Amino acid sequence: MKENQDIKNSPIIVKLPILISLTLAGGILVGATFFGGHNKMAGVTKGFNKYREVLSLVETSYVDSVNTDTLVDYSIKKMLEKLDPHTSYFSADEAALAKAPLEAGFDGIGIEFNVFNDTVYIVSALPNGPSSSAGIKSGDKIIKVNGASLTGPKVTNAFIYSKLRGQRGSEVKLDILPYGEKTLKTFNVTRDRIPSYSVSAGYMIDNQTGYIKIDRFSETTYDEFKNTLSDLKNANMKRLVLDLRGNPGGYKDRAEKIVDELLGGEKLIVYTDGKGTQYDSQTFTKRDGIFEKGALTLIVDEGSASAAEIVAGALQDNDRALIVGRRSFGKGLVQMPVNLSDGSELRLTISRYYTPSGRSIQKPYTLGKEDEYEKDYDQRSKSGEFYSADSIKFNEKLKYRTVGGRTVYGGGGITPDVFIPRDTTMFTKYLYELLGKNIIREYALDYANDNRKALEKMTFKDFNKLFVITDAMLSDMQKLARRSDVKLRENDFNRSKPYIKTQIKAYIARNIWQNKGKNGLNNEYFQVMAQMDETLQKSLTYIDKAEKMARGELVETISHNSRKQ
Structure with missing residues (x-):
């Protein structure tokens, strides 16, 4: 090191x-x-x-x-x-729930559901999964599970999971109201292993630029990423946008392997430092990666944490990627899971993560004052850090150099090379009410089911280019909202209208074209939503900087331009 x-x-x-x-x-x-x-x-x-x-x-x-x-x-x-903000204890039940998002899959019936007006609607049934094989389709309503009602205010996601998930090979009795029908039907479905995916999108933005979004670093993330990256490389990808926004982290070794696919030579990825030397470690690149050359842009935000920050820090310090977006979360404490005798779990902080240049990823905290630590998000918002590059402050005492000699700063999280502010202009109270009650998603599901035959005659490419959300469709969505006690706010609606139209279209695309042999990728949804993704669109305008960096040139970043204190 x-x-x-x-x-x-x-x-x-x-x-x-x-x-x-x-x-x-x-x-x-x-x-x-x-x-x-x-x-x-x-x-x-x-x-x-x-x-x-x-x-x-x-x-x-x-x-x-x-x-x-x-x-x-x-x-x-x-x-x-x-102690620190990340040492934690989980009861046996809590430990099982905490591990679930990082596991390769779970035992269940193979559906994606939506709760609308206290009723469970099936959004999609996994192709060749237990429910799909039994004849259950999108738009169907689940009324009862093994005789237990699945309607009413008590129907939370946790309650639904408790009823639908269970041991592989066990049978569950579902009382279903099929879409467009008035008579209940009973289905006996045998639970099976349902795969869980963490790479949610991987497609070509144009004939040179690939895009991959990773939601978390789970057991299967590296394999998913490698397969997706290979597919894009075979599609003649010359430059890549890797999106880690909202990624809370996960398995450290999966993050390291992903860096190894993007960074050539024998380069330091991350090191840890704990009490004594027992938990000290260094990780270097060691294999020939799939995309070690070519422009690489990495998007992060305030929701990118832990393993996501390891990726960002390694690629930034080695001058391999142009980091764009906003400062990451700042979670650089390493937890060791200790399984206790009753099935509960202790996650004990044993060391800290450091980027190759020596920066601690962990943002500052005061022992025992977790409330202050949790208010960091609000403090960033109040200080203007989400909205203006001029609000970003650097501590001259925490100055570091990348491999190529660029200045970067410590102090918690990974500060991007290029700042892109949050765009909240279209996020109104009316939109939040629509999203909170799943109105947009439910309307799109109904529309897709009512017009499935006509839509399936189109290719997604033609749909994305030609299909228009009409005023009549918006009026129907508003009627659905009113039936769910969401009152129209005219000014809010006009502000949010472009976003609402785009999301309706994206959900229609998802309902028609998703899950057609693409290993969990949700490309159609993300391709439609991309036009409203200000951060993604702005990041594409900085491709030239990423290309310069890929050629080994020193590029100008906010660390060089911003006022410092």
């Missing part, structure tokens, strides 16, 4: 906690040999004995009955609040 000898961070050392996990029968001490020696454990043993004594007294002598498991879970969570 090569560090800049003149400019470097002084890492903040966070004392690691020892988890005390208690059960009704007594106490289990986790980590005596794992985290430290005898002397360090003396204080922990004293504290453990005190805690066990209090818990025993509550159990045996407190005036009312208590749920000791609940008390233990609560006390662990409150203890961890005194």
